[in-house]
Amino acid sequence: MEKTNENSNAEGACEKQKCLEMLQVVLDGQADEKLKAEFDEHLKNCMPCFKSYNVDFAIKELLKQKCCGQHVPQDLKEAIKSKIDNLAV
Template sequence: MACGDPAERADSESRCSEVLRDVWKFLDDEMDPDNRAKVQQHLDECSPCLEEAGLERKLKELLHRKCGGDRAPDHLRQRVVASLQVTVTTVRVTRGE
Protein backbone atom coordinates (compact mmCIF):
# COMPACT_ATOMS: atom_id res chain seq x y z
CA MET A 1 0.00 0.00 0.00
CA ALA A 2 1.28 3.40 -0.84
CA CYS A 3 0.20 6.83 0.13
CA GLY A 4 1.21 10.42 -0.44
CA ASP A 5 3.13 11.78 -3.39
CA PRO A 6 4.20 9.11 -5.94
CA ALA A 7 7.73 10.57 -5.82
CA GLU A 8 7.84 9.55 -2.16
CA ARG A 9 6.31 6.10 -2.78
CA ALA A 10 9.21 3.97 -1.43
CA ASP A 11 9.33 5.95 1.80
CA SER A 12 5.53 5.88 2.05
CA GLU A 13 5.38 2.12 1.53
CA SER A 14 7.98 1.66 4.25
CA ARG A 15 5.99 3.85 6.66
CA CYS A 16 2.75 2.05 5.74
CA SER A 17 4.39 -1.29 6.52
CA GLU A 18 5.55 0.00 9.90
CA VAL A 19 2.12 1.38 10.75
CA LEU A 20 0.30 -1.80 9.72
CA ARG A 21 2.83 -3.91 11.63
CA ASP A 22 2.04 -1.96 14.80
CA VAL A 23 -1.70 -1.49 14.27
CA TRP A 24 -2.60 -4.00 17.01
CA LYS A 25 -0.49 -2.09 19.53
CA PHE A 26 -2.19 1.11 18.40
CA LEU A 27 -5.66 -0.40 18.73
CA ASP A 28 -4.80 -1.86 22.14
CA ASP A 29 -3.42 1.51 23.27
CA GLU A 30 -0.09 -0.14 24.06
CA MET A 31 2.14 2.46 22.42
CA ASP A 32 4.01 5.32 24.00
CA PRO A 33 2.37 8.70 23.33
CA ASP A 34 4.94 9.82 20.72
CA ASN A 35 4.63 6.69 18.58
CA ARG A 36 0.88 6.67 19.01
CA ALA A 37 0.70 10.25 17.72
CA LYS A 38 2.86 9.34 14.69
CA VAL A 39 0.66 6.36 13.86
CA GLN A 40 -2.48 8.46 14.31
CA GLN A 41 -1.10 11.15 12.01
CA HIS A 42 -0.23 8.54 9.37
CA LEU A 43 -3.69 7.00 9.58
CA ASP A 44 -5.23 10.45 9.25
CA GLU A 45 -3.23 11.07 6.06
CA CYS A 46 -3.22 7.60 4.46
CA SER A 47 -6.61 6.25 3.47
CA PRO A 48 -5.35 2.73 2.54
CA CYS A 49 -3.79 2.30 5.98
CA LEU A 50 -6.84 3.81 7.68
CA GLU A 51 -9.03 1.33 5.83
CA GLU A 52 -6.78 -1.56 6.85
CA ALA A 53 -6.69 -0.39 10.47
CA GLY A 54 -10.46 -0.08 10.44
CA LEU A 55 -10.77 -3.68 9.32
CA GLU A 56 -8.37 -4.75 12.05
CA ARG A 57 -10.38 -2.82 14.64
CA LYS A 58 -13.64 -4.41 13.49
CA LEU A 59 -12.11 -7.88 13.65
CA LYS A 60 -10.76 -7.23 17.13
CA GLU A 61 -14.13 -5.90 18.34
CA LEU A 62 -15.89 -8.94 16.89
CA LEU A 63 -13.47 -11.32 18.60
CA HIS A 64 -13.89 -9.49 21.88
CA ARG A 65 -17.69 -9.62 21.65
CA LYS A 66 -17.74 -13.29 20.72
CA CYS A 67 -14.93 -14.56 22.93
CA GLY A 68 -14.24 -11.89 25.52
CA GLY A 69 -16.73 -12.98 28.17
CA ASP A 70 -16.09 -16.71 28.07
CA ARG A 71 -14.80 -18.25 31.24
CA ALA A 72 -13.63 -21.79 31.81
CA PRO A 73 -15.99 -23.93 33.91
CA ASP A 74 -15.00 -24.15 37.58
CA HIS A 75 -14.26 -27.88 37.43
CA LEU A 76 -11.84 -27.32 34.53
CA ARG A 77 -10.16 -24.41 36.30
CA GLN A 78 -9.73 -26.55 39.45
CA ARG A 79 -8.17 -29.39 37.42
CA VAL A 80 -5.75 -27.01 35.71
CA VAL A 81 -4.71 -25.41 39.01
CA ALA A 82 -4.22 -28.84 40.62
CA SER A 83 -2.15 -30.00 37.66
CA LEU A 84 0.02 -26.88 37.83
CA GLN A 85 0.57 -27.39 41.56
CA VAL A 86 1.71 -30.99 40.95
CA THR A 87 4.04 -29.82 38.20
CA VAL A 88 5.57 -27.10 40.38
CA THR A 89 6.05 -29.55 43.25
CA THR A 90 7.67 -32.10 40.90
CA VAL A 91 10.05 -29.46 39.52
CA ARG A 92 11.02 -28.34 43.01
CA VAL A 93 11.70 -31.91 44.14
CA THR A 94 13.70 -32.62 41.01
CA ARG A 95 15.80 -29.50 41.57
CA GLY A 96 16.25 -30.33 45.25
CA GLU A 97 14.52 -27.18 46.49
Protein backbone atom coordinates in the same frame (compact mmCIF):
# COMPACT_ATOMS: atom_id res chain seq x y z
CA MET B 1 16.88 6.10 -13.68
CA GLU B 2 16.36 2.43 -12.88
CA LYS B 3 18.24 2.89 -9.69
CA THR B 4 15.94 5.75 -8.73
CA ASN B 5 12.86 3.55 -9.23
CA GLU B 6 14.41 0.82 -7.12
CA ASN B 7 15.11 3.31 -4.38
CA SER B 8 11.60 4.67 -4.61
CA ASN B 9 10.09 1.16 -4.37
CA ALA B 10 12.29 0.34 -1.42
CA GLU B 11 11.25 3.53 0.33
CA GLY B 12 7.57 2.75 -0.36
CA ALA B 13 7.89 -0.76 1.08
CA CYS B 14 9.79 0.56 4.05
CA GLU B 15 7.12 3.20 4.69
CA LYS B 16 4.38 0.56 4.44
CA GLN B 17 6.25 -1.72 6.82
CA LYS B 18 6.52 1.14 9.31
CA CYS B 19 2.78 1.83 8.97
CA LEU B 20 1.85 -1.82 9.53
CA GLU B 21 4.03 -2.03 12.60
CA MET B 22 2.69 1.25 13.96
CA LEU B 23 -0.92 0.19 13.29
CA GLN B 24 -0.45 -3.04 15.22
CA VAL B 25 1.16 -1.41 18.24
CA VAL B 26 -1.55 1.28 18.42
CA LEU B 27 -4.32 -1.28 17.89
CA ASP B 28 -3.00 -3.38 20.77
CA GLY B 29 -2.80 -0.37 23.10
CA GLN B 30 0.97 -0.62 23.42
CA ALA B 31 2.02 2.61 21.75
CA ASP B 32 3.32 5.54 23.75
CA GLU B 33 1.71 8.99 23.41
CA LYS B 34 4.23 10.13 20.80
CA LEU B 35 3.63 7.14 18.53
CA LYS B 36 -0.15 7.42 18.98
CA ALA B 37 -0.04 11.08 17.93
CA GLU B 38 2.16 10.21 14.94
CA PHE B 39 -0.25 7.48 13.88
CA ASP B 40 -3.33 9.72 14.33
CA GLU B 41 -1.67 12.30 12.12
CA HIS B 42 -0.83 9.63 9.54
CA LEU B 43 -4.45 8.38 9.47
CA LYS B 44 -5.66 11.83 8.44
CA ASN B 45 -3.73 11.54 5.19
CA CYS B 46 -3.73 7.81 4.46
CA MET B 47 -7.04 6.23 3.49
CA PRO B 48 -5.71 2.62 3.19
CA CYS B 49 -4.32 2.77 6.74
CA PHE B 50 -7.50 4.45 8.01
CA LYS B 51 -9.66 1.67 6.53
CA SER B 52 -7.31 -1.03 7.68
CA TYR B 53 -7.18 0.29 11.22
CA ASN B 54 -10.99 0.45 11.44
CA VAL B 55 -11.37 -3.11 10.14
CA ASP B 56 -8.69 -4.43 12.50
CA PHE B 57 -10.29 -2.58 15.41
CA ALA B 58 -13.74 -3.98 14.55
CA ILE B 59 -12.34 -7.54 14.40
CA LYS B 60 -10.59 -7.10 17.74
CA GLU B 61 -13.83 -5.87 19.33
CA LEU B 62 -15.83 -8.67 17.72
CA LEU B 63 -13.39 -11.28 19.06
CA LYS B 64 -13.73 -9.86 22.57
CA GLN B 65 -17.54 -9.78 22.35
CA LYS B 66 -18.10 -13.18 20.75
CA CYS B 67 -15.25 -15.41 21.86
CA CYS B 68 -14.90 -14.56 25.56
CA GLY B 69 -17.28 -14.91 28.44
CA GLN B 70 -17.18 -18.68 28.69
CA HIS B 71 -17.75 -19.84 32.26
CA VAL B 72 -15.87 -22.72 33.76
CA PRO B 73 -18.16 -25.72 34.41
CA GLN B 74 -19.20 -25.87 38.06
CA ASP B 75 -18.10 -29.51 38.42
CA LEU B 76 -14.56 -28.58 37.36
CA LYS B 77 -14.47 -25.72 39.84
CA GLU B 78 -15.56 -28.06 42.64
CA ALA B 79 -13.10 -30.78 41.56
CA ILE B 80 -10.14 -28.39 41.63
CA LYS B 81 -11.15 -27.00 45.03
CA SER B 82 -11.51 -30.50 46.44
CA LYS B 83 -8.14 -31.70 45.06
CA ILE B 84 -6.36 -28.62 46.38
CA ASP B 85 -8.00 -29.05 49.80
CA ASN B 86 -6.65 -32.60 49.85
CA LEU B 87 -3.18 -31.46 48.85
CA ALA B 88 -3.17 -28.61 51.35
CA VAL B 89 -3.17 -30.72 54.50
